Amino acid sequence: MRKRWNPHTLPPWLRTIRGACCQFIIPFxxxxxxxxxxxxTTFDVLFLAILILLAVAFHFEWF
Known part of the structure; x- marks a missing residue:
């Protein structure tokens, strides 16, 4: 059985980095x-797609 992921069990420094990323991902x-x-350009479009996927992942707390 897989252990459920809990963001509160992360180390404090990692929670701080995660919180900062959540704040800055939408303006980026x-x-x-x-x-x-x-x-x-192709790179810019791919980079935007990656940023949008990260924003969705942070919103739904996938990591």
Whole structure:
């Protein structure tokens, strides 16, 4: 049986990093979205997709 993941069992330094990432991921997504609209490159589109997936993962607490 797999152990359920609990974010409160993480070390304090890792919880701090996770909290900072949760605060900054949405502004980074907005900035990258504007950049993709103005100067679309393959790297920028892939980077925006990764940022959106990270934002969704943080929102649903997948990690």
């Amino acid at each position: 997504c907005c900035f990258q979205g504007i950049r993709v609209i103005l100067f679309p």
